[in-house]
Amino acid sequence: MKNPSHFxxxxxxxxxxxxxxxxxxxxxxxAPYALRIILQVETExxxxxxxxxxxxxxxxxxxxxxxxxxxxxxxxxxxxILQKVAEKLPKTEDNRGGTPWDQRIVVxxxxxxEVACLDxxxxxxxxxxxxxxxxxxxxxxxxxxxxxxxxxxxxGVWGYDLDPQAEGWAAARQAExxxxxxxxxxxxxxxxxxxxxxxxxxxxxxxxxKEVPDTLAIYKAFDGQMPMRYDPNAIWxxxxxxxxxxxxxxxxxxxxxxxxxxxxxxxxxxxxxxPLATNxxxxxxxxxxxxxxxxxxxxxxxxxxxxxxxxxxxELYKICKTxxxxxxxxxxxxxxxxxxxxxxxxxxxxxxxxxxDTHYPWQSEDVIVGGKIKIExxxxxxxxxxxxxxxxxxxxxxxxxxxxxxCGLTKRDDEAEMQKLDPNWKxxxxxx
Amino acid sequence: MKNPSHFxxxxxxxxxxxxxxxxxxxxxxxAPYALRIILQVETExxxxxxxxxxxxxxxxxxxxxxxxxxxxxxxxxxxxILQKVAEKLPKTEDNRGGTPWDQRIVVxxxxxxEVACLDxxxxxxxxxxxxxxxxxxxxxxxxxxxxxxxxxxxxGVWGYDLDPQAEGWAAARQAExxxxxxxxxxxxxxxxxxxxxxxxxxxxxxxxxKEVPDTLAIYKAFDGQMPMRYDPNAIWxxxxxxxxxxxxxxxxxxxxxxxxxxxxxxxxxxxxxxPLATNxxxxxxxxxxxxxxxxxxxxxxxxxxxxxxxxxxxELYKICKTxxxxxxxxxxxxxxxxxxxxxxxxxxxxxxxxxxDTHYPWQSEDVIVGGKIKIExxxxxxxxxxxxxxxxxxxxxxxxxxxxxxCGLTKRDDEAEMQKLDPNWKxxxxxx
Numbered sequence: 001m002k003n004p005s006h007f008x009x010x011x012x013x014x015x016x017x018x019x020x021x022x023x024x025x026x027x028x029x030x031a032p033y034a035l036r037i038i039l040q041v042e043t044e045x046x047x048x049x050x051x052x053x054x055x056x057x058x059x060x061x062x063x064x065x066x067x068x069x070x071x072x073x074x075x076x077x078x079x080x081i082l083q084k085v086a087e088k089l090p091k092t093e094d095n096r097g098g099t100p101w102d103q104r105i106v107v108x109x110x111x112x113x114e115v116a117c118l119d120x121x122x123x124x125x126x127x128x129x130x131x132x133x134x135x136x137x138x139x140x141x142x143x144x145x146x147x148x149x150x151x152x153x154x155x156g157v158w159g160y161d162l163d164p165q166a167e168g169w170a171a172a173r174q175a176e177x178x179x180x181x182x183x184x185x186x187x188x189x190x191x192x193x194x195x196x197x198x199x200x201x202x203x204x205x206x207x208x209x210k211e212v213p214d215t216l217a218i219y220k221a222f223d224g225q226m227p228m229r230y231d232p233n234a235i236w237x238x239x240x241x242x243x244x245x246x247x248x249x250x251x252x253x254x255x256x257x258x259x260x261x262x263x264x265x266x267x268x269x270x271x272x273x274x275p276l277a278t279n280x281x282x283x284x285x286x287x288x289x290x291x292x293x294x295x296x297x298x299x300x301x302x303x304x305x306x307x308x309x310x311x312x313x314x315e316l317y318k319i320c321k322t323x324x325x326x327x328x329x330x331x332x333x334x335x336x337x338x339x340x341x342x343x344x345x346x347x348x349x350x351x352x353x354x355x356x357d358t359h360y361p362w363q364s365e366d367v368i369v370g371g372k373i374k375i376e377x378x379x380x381x382x383x384x385x386x387x388x389x390x391x392x393x394x395x396x397x398x399x400x401x402x403x404x405x406x407c408g409l410t411k412r413d414d415e416a417e418m419q420k421l422d423p424n425w426k427x428x429x430x431x432x
Numbered sequence: 433m434k435n436p437s438h439f440x441x442x443x444x445x446x447x448x449x450x451x452x453x454x455x456x457x458x459x460x461x462x463a464p465y466a467l468r469i470i471l472q473v474e475t476e477x478x479x480x481x482x483x484x485x486x487x488x489x490x491x492x493x494x495x496x497x498x499x500x501x502x503x504x505x506x507x508x509x510x511x512x513i514l515q516k517v518a519e520k521l522p523k524t525e526d527n528r529g530g531t532p533w534d535q536r537i538v539v540x541x542x543x544x545x546e547v548a549c550l551d552x553x554x555x556x557x558x559x560x561x562x563x564x565x566x567x568x569x570x571x572x573x574x575x576x577x578x579x580x581x582x583x584x585x586x587x588g589v590w591g592y593d594l595d596p597q598a599e600g601w602a603a604a605r606q607a608e609x610x611x612x613x614x615x616x617x618x619x620x621x622x623x624x625x626x627x628x629x630x631x632x633x634x635x636x637x638x639x640x641x642k643e644v645p646d647t648l649a650i651y652k653a654f655d656g657q658m659p660m661r662y663d664p665n666a667i668w669x670x671x672x673x674x675x676x677x678x679x680x681x682x683x684x685x686x687x688x689x690x691x692x693x694x695x696x697x698x699x700x701x702x703x704x705x706x707p708l709a710t711n712x713x714x715x716x717x718x719x720x721x722x723x724x725x726x727x728x729x730x731x732x733x734x735x736x737x738x739x740x741x742x743x744x745x746x747e748l749y750k751i752c753k754t755x756x757x758x759x760x761x762x763x764x765x766x767x768x769x770x771x772x773x774x775x776x777x778x779x780x781x782x783x784x785x786x787x788x789d790t791h792y793p794w795q796s797e798d799v800i801v802g803g804k805i806k807i808e809x810x811x812x813x814x815x816x817x818x819x820x821x822x823x824x825x826x827x828x829x830x831x832x833x834x835x836x837x838x839c840g841l842t843k844r845d846d847e848a849e850m851q852k853l854d855p856n857w858k859x860x861x862x863x864x
Contacts, residue, residue, distance in 0.1 A: 135506075
């Protein structure tokens, strides 16, 4: 059934930089720009599929290095394309690194190629990507509010260009959120604006004796009616984790990565009566046997950029259901292409467990036609068009590419950004 | 992306009976007819998708009972169709039964509907079912020779109508194979005819002190060059299994289901140095956590009729790869639609581990246009047409349906057939 019009003619790789607010986390603070790579895969038939992955000079160079070997492959044979990617690149599957975000080049490129191919397939077949993942089970895909401690500023350049006219979420987005009142105000503004039905607080920056009471204060501010998640990104020792996790009993939907590694997660899990989630100790298929052996978590937060694409994410979902794990999606700073891809996963899941994470409201820009995708009543409406249902706006892409060239960043480095403010800051695996 | 031409207009359910030779196994002997159910799912657009599942009056009645609730559903949304099937039928997922074949109605109907939908999708999209499973990695799909102890006769009616002119495989197919020489002759004729590159002997009928030496005699007859599998269908006690499995060290590709249940398989596995396979102790997604906990087998033999369809089978494959299990496919007496479906699985697997089982050469009839699919050099060539690549021959289907009406069988019952020859015969879980 080979159809030459489905063969890959060109792959356009565009690194971009998007303005990002000074959000705090266990390794430091977000730089003024977050990096992404936009892929446009064009077939001989002139159909273009798009995808978006975390930006990193090494990832960009790796794609450019193997690009020629992918030209001529059939987008209707995605497994052959992934096989070729794997052949051409050194295997880095297990080199997950210690940061909350991922650094594995092969899975990122798998994801970039697979999502773009699925986008093309959908366009060729006049169906949506969710249909290619087993069918569209729902049109509204729920996401969670994603709170951050943050310095003042909405991103762009250090110095925090502020809009004095801002109100509501626009004001909260640029406001400092360090105090308990500040983070509650952020939660209220975000939920007001987007109608979220659950809340996650990214922690790991401040000591637990501030962050745990803050989390409980947010819980209380919503009268205990809002499912809450809290994520210190594995910065706690096991002792610290056991001590503080107990404070959350009956009050958290889940506690995400309180401690580092499957063994520690498992030990903590046996000590406390609260569901644990992870996007740090179980982040690849090779981590799953260990996870099942020690029961390191109750919920796995997938990320199609980390797990190698949308079909892999659906396979992970099936494994979660088979082994009694809950399933949700993790997020890093991203634009509308990644959000649309996540929405297709959310639409295709036979059972939807937990609202997905998304940084999307923290971003002010996008590369897609029509500007930013709306989040209403906490949900993204699945795009109605074929494939992913989003198209690239070439002017917006060029502008963000120019940002990339101008900003000088080549990888995410929250430690270096934090050191500009505190020269003594150091990333450590276990801070508290 | 709803397209009314993709909505299900009708589902035609045709029970058929195919002549079957008197093959022996742990529960008795194959009846003169094996039962199958052929499904034809027709869309409003006039496209027909086909599938084949094990025959059983209860399964047929269950499909007819829920048929009306499936009319109008979209074949591009297979998960919604399976959800509807599950809603309408009592959950029998865990009711696997003790026989080597399956009896679970829900997974059979899942498989019937899902394969027919994929066939339609392929036809609508002008691609092959393997392409819908991630891509066609190979065109030649290897199968293994499947030897049986058997009485004289090629099937049809009791009395064993024989063709005195038969030669080669046709002669071996109707010959008795009880003696060591008889089973070796069967192996040689089968391998000669179909070019198989590996051999499986179905055992479990005779005591191990006959079957184990016979297996080793076949191994020796092929100069130890042919990968061998032997399957006593869990009829051995653990002690018997440990004793006899040791005889196979270094000589079997794998030993299939020597003992009953995951715990016993795990205990035996720790005692002997030989790969174990199963299609009896790990036969559903709900069995997988136990399998991984006790490591009950090294290779899982899937069966898309048992596991709920082709996409589920690919998910099982991914789980096998994730947890370090080998993967192959189990078989019962079947026709060309099931063989084609298995070939699409074999074509789509990123890594092909072990030649699949098939009873196909034991059958003389088929329902597909063009008659029986060829097996050459041990391989089935993936059909080149869209979807499954096979079409139903209405005359052949009608003839086999008339066989069904005439033969009076309503379910597989090898015990009852055996009792016609030996009134004292009884199915037991552990015979030796």
